Amino acid sequence: MSTATTTAPTPGGTRRPGARARTAPNRPLLGLLGIAAFLLLWEATPRLGVVPERYFPPVSEVLLTLAQRALTAPFWEAVGHTLYGWALGLAIAFVAAVLLGFALGAAPRVRAFTTSTVDFLRPIPSVALIPLAVLMYGTDIRSTLLLVIYACFWLIYIQVLYGVADVDPVAEQTARSYGLGRLARIRYVVWPTTLPYLMTGLRLAAAVGLILSITAQLIIGSPGIGQQITTAQQGNAIALVYAWIIATGILGVVINIGVRALERRVLRWHTSVRGEADT
Amino acid sequence: MRLSPALAVAASAALLATAACSPSEEGTNEGELTTVTAGVIPIVDVAPIYLGVDQGFFSDRGIDLELESGSGGAAIVPGVISGEFDFAFSNVVSLIVAREQGLPLTALTNGVTSAGEQGADFGGVFVLDDSDVNGAADLEGLTVAANNLNNIGDTTVRQSVRADGGDPTAVDFVELPFPDMPAALETGQIDAVWAVEPFASTIREAGHREIASNFVDTHPDLSVAAYFTGEDRLAQDPELFADITAALEESLAYAEDNPDEVRRILGTYTEIDEQVIEQMVLPRFPAQINDESVQTLADLMVTDGLIDSEPDLDALLP
Structure with a gap:
């Protein structure tokens, strides 16, 4: 952990109550500075002729296009389609992964039995399933869902398995000696132990799910942001392509902020969120 | 521990709620259509x-x-x-x-x-204006971009090369999506591109040269x-x-x-x-x-x- 440094203590690392309060306000500021530097670089690159402006418009032009589009209904319709595929896919993956993760986590034999299959299926990129998705569901929303669920499921499932395996044997034994039944032990011992893992899985899956939702629309052509990007590309509307890419980035940031807020709320009792040790 | 399971369920509930208020399927039958x-x-x-x-x-x-x-x-x-x-x-x-x-x-x-007119079709083969290539036969030994390999683009471009007296097997085709072609040509990543409208217009407008109308070379109709x-x-x-x-x-x-x-x-x-x-x-x-x-x-x-x-x-x- 952080040994000698006093300038940037990691939360929970150097246990001084004031440290966190002092570094916290700088973070959004630094974030904004980072964005400003990035935008400046983007604006300058085509303007200075490093890349031809015709093929890489400066950010001011892109943002203007984005602002114009954001006032139209089709823009929000596309955003809605993308969010729909993402949310539904993530929700299904979440529920399935939690149920299966707890069930298999509690049955070590079955878990051992399925490990090799999981290890085989897990690394298969969701995009590789596109031909299968198209064959089964065409350009339907179900194609998008298949890809999103496949990608999100493993991320959450694996975290749940680790979480369930991480239960402190002493806590487990204590619960048993207090006469807690199986369900009560899951409720009071296994669930709280797994929750931080689960939230990590959810956070990873939320980001990956958005990527897959858009990729599916991009390649399969189901309605949404991805399809809009393709249409813009096919029409050689380069500023619009980048406008959609920025919109995607903003969406990603918003989703990440949302999930982190949820994580902080759900885990507000946990040391990683409280930022203090229980000593 | 004092964690309410309801809070944890909130995660999935929130997601489902988002799902519920998103656009619904529009598949209603209108009358007798x-x-x-x-x-x-x-x-x-x-x-x-x-x-x-x-x-x-x-x-x-x-x-x-x-x-x-x-x-x-x-x-x-x-x-x-x-x-x-x-x-x-x-x-x-x-x-x-x-x-x-x-x-x-x-x-x-x-x-x-095909529009059927040499030099004025909706697709063609383009090179940089200062390129040494003057006809399709000069593409021998060069790299030409087509949106799909073993498809209509390279097949008809090969015919252009053949019609111009060149050896089509000596042309190297690479796959590149149409939208990426104008930039790839201009930055010299590729010797020639087979592009269709609207990218053909973009390339013409940038001052590059059309050396063959591959559809017309294959058949005017x-x-x-x-x-x-x-x-x-x-x-x-x-x-x-x-x-x-x-x-x-x-x-x-x-x-x-x-x-x-x-x-x-x-x-x-x-x-x-x-x-x-x-x-x-x-x-x-x-x-x-x-x-x-x-x-x-x-x-x-x-x-x-x-x-x-x-x-x-x-x-x-x-």
């Missing part, structure tokens, strides 16, 4: 079918046509095979290859035809693409497909006769710049497939090894 779904690509070539919907050529025949603009065509043939699309749009070479692979596809009408369906689907509902074919023919004839209308409709379903729409070279839209030109393509496909034997065109063509 039969809903028909067509798979298209949001490009210039399919302007007639958008015009047909716009002008009511389909609804007049009791057809409520829904256009699904799948991208790049990856989803199109599988979409027709799986029944997702009742019919779709694809280039002729792809159709012949699919047919040779045992997929029972059959053409309904022509889709799009080249049927480049067609509307097609599956044989099973056609046999299932011959009356419906008679109506669809009639509506398509009317749409194509309308587009052929009204280029201004084609340019107008392009502004509605594509994102092409208005100025480019005004200037670009439009293809022709005859309703009938030119069988002779398809035969020429099929022969070239055998010569170039895209397919092993002479295909059965009678089964494919209407």
